Structures are given as C-alpha cells and as structure tokens.
Amino acid sequence: MDDEPKLVCFSCKFGWGYLTKQEGLKDASDFLMPVECSGKLDAIHLLKVFKEGADGILILACEEEHCHFQEGNFRTVKMLYLLKEVLQAHGIEKDRVRIALSLDPEGRSIPGRIAQMKKSLMALGPLNRTLL
C-alpha cells in the first residue's frame, strides 16, 4: 500500500480522552470520532465507513462491565461479531475492525493504538473492493 491507510477511530467519551483537549487527539488521526457510547454505533455506520473508502475501523470502548450505559460496550462486541461475518462475505478481512475495551481518560495511548492499527492495515494491503 503506497498511501497511508484510512483508519476511522470511534472513541467512547466516557472512557477515552475526556481529560484532554479533543483537538490534541485529532492529530493522531484524521478520522477520530468521539461518541457518547460505543453502544451508540449502529452497524450501518460501520458499513458506510467502509463503503465511503476507509481501510479499517478502530473502536475504543470502555472496560468490560464499566459501561456508563450499563452494557453499550458489550452490545457493540456482539454486534461486531455479526458485522465481521458480513464484511468477510464481501471480501473484507475481519481484522480490519478492532475494538479495544479499556480506559484511558487522558488519551495518551490513543495515538499509539492508531499507529499500531494502521501498521496492521498496511500489512493487510489495500482493501478488496471487488464486491463493493
């Protein structure tokens, strides 16, 4: 892959980077999207991200059993399982979507996580758009 992969990162506002300025975090990725809860992500949002040209998605959700809305993070884990089946049927590798269940109020680890995911996407190569 010649160009840097396009990674869209959704981060939960309750667990990730809420003690730092969002502008500072945005330097980590051109496509950092803070959300109220990872459980607010609908499957269609993630499908549209791929359809619109992204190479991968990273979801930063709260730790297990520590969701501000009780089980939004767990719901997203379940949703991702089926979503990955759909992606795979379209020739998109399951590893292009990852979820991290953790906590980082200052968001220090976010740039590193994004860089690591981009590295994995580089290794996977360009997204196969034959069936899209």
Add this chain to the structure above:
Amino acid sequence: MAKKPKVAICWLGACGGCDEAIVDLNEGLLDVAEAVSIELWPVAMDFKYDHLAAFGKDEIAVGLVSGHVRNSEHVEVARLLRERCKLIIGLGACACFGGTPGMANLVPREEILDTVYVKAPSVVNPEGRLPQVETPWEGETLHLPEFMNHVYALNQVIEVDYFIPGCSPPPELIHNGIRAVLADDLPPKGSTLAPRKALCETCPRNKTKPMRLEIHGPIRRIHEVEADPETCFLAEGILCMGPATRTGCGETCIRTNIPCRGCFGPTPGVVDPGSRFISSLAALLKVGTTGNPEAVMASIGDPVGYLYRFTHPVSTLGEKRLSETMEETP
C-alpha cells in the same frame, strides 16, 4: 366508450412467482381485464417485444415489472418499458430490492460462470467454453445477452414510480395498486404501495412477545425445533426478520409456522434492513457479560444469508447503479 388504459406486465430476471400472484387475483383478474387492455404479458400470453417497441412514448398507462436486472436484455427491456409506460410499478422483492438472486453479488461474475459452465459435477466442458455475447455460426452471428457483473434492483437501472414488495406479492396488494392507478388515487411517487408498519405490529403472535424480549442461549433454526404455533419466534430463540420488515404480506409465513424471511423489505426510513437487524439482535442476545457471545453468534448458520436474503443489491455494501452507458457506479 372511452378507450381502456393499456397495461404491460413484464418479467426481467424473475421466477414467474409475481406473474402467478397476478393470476391469483382469481375473479379479480376478470375485473382488471374488463377495466384495462393488457398489451404485454410474456408469461401468460403471446406478445413480442416488437409490439412493445411499436407503442409511442407514455402510451401505456402502467407497466408492472417483476424481476431483477442482471443481463443486457433485462436492461434493454426495462428501458423500453420505461419509455413506453407512463407509470412503472416494481412488482415483487426482486424488482424492489434485487431479491434472492441478489445474493449472487457476493460471488464474482467469473466464479459464477466457472462454476456453472466448467466445474459443476454435471457439466462436461473440458475446453472450458463459456457463453459468448457473439458467436459466428454458418455465416451469421448468434447473439446472447451479456451477463453483467452485478445484480441490480429495478430502480438502480430505470426510474420506478411505485413499489409492491413481496416474494411473491399478495394478490390483494396488486389489486389495490391497480385500482389506485385506475382511480388516479396514488401516493407520492417513489412510495411503496403497502402498509408502513413493521411486521411485528400486525403479527398474530405479537401478544406472546415478552415485555422485555431477550434471547438466551443458542439461536435455533426452524427445522431444528418443533416451534410453538402461537409463540413469538424470537422469544423462542428462532431468528425472525419481523422487527426489521415491512408488513402487508398477510403474515402468511407466520401463520404456517415459518419465521419471517424479510421479503417485504425494510420499514420506511430504514436503508439497510440487514444492518438494522444486526444491531437489534446484538441488543436482544443475552449471554451475560461473562458469557461467550461468539459461541451464541456462531450458532447462526449463514448470518449474511439471513440478513440480506432479499435485499443485498440495495444494501449499504451491495448498492450500485447502472449508468446510461452501462457503467457501474457505487
């Protein structure tokens, strides 16, 4: 006596089930035949496409078109119908959403041709010959329609005025649609001539749905269990597309103890019923935060087939349009 309005009934990539549904109007068909003049109906009568081409622009009052669009003949006939018909009604799940044949979009065209014409166990084709668009034969050229890369819903190829979904559409909806056209009592263009509610709202089993619907344990398929004929399928752990599907079908599957497969397509406002169902299923599945969701999810055999059985060509990932120059545009 005023001239009867002209009607064209035509199939593209279709099984004939939608035409059968028109025949199932029974005595109602006599009313229709009395009120209109059927100018084209390849399945039931002997008409040629030349007859269709001989009509003037918008001369036919309404065209009922069933089937998906997969080859160049479908495109040619669909465009000819669009030109000759004042109104086009997409009839059935294939015309409205691409239908079951749309699942073929998950397999590249070359692989389909290779399987069907070379690798299928019943095929002997050592030279690996594939159908050609043009074949010279005894000084002449034989023509076959071109098999395109993608299965399209009708409105991805031509403008469609109204939709009557279903596999097959219930005769009552067809009858109502024709009556509405004849009485010029139609909703805004682009509307689906079916109720706007979700199937669950009219399902006879809805009263057995628990206040807080939850699915525990593995997902079961209808042939694996003896389903109670009156209980909500989802409450029994059997996948049913009812929550994400438009009603209007008369709940025929439900009444024969078969869960909804989604042939009426999404409810109004929903773009991608498959992804909507993924999100709702994720909420319904109760495996406990310490449980193993993957094991439960893995019990769903062929999730993509379940989710997009009738709607893949109009789904977020599968959607494409065919331009005037026969180019695919995502």
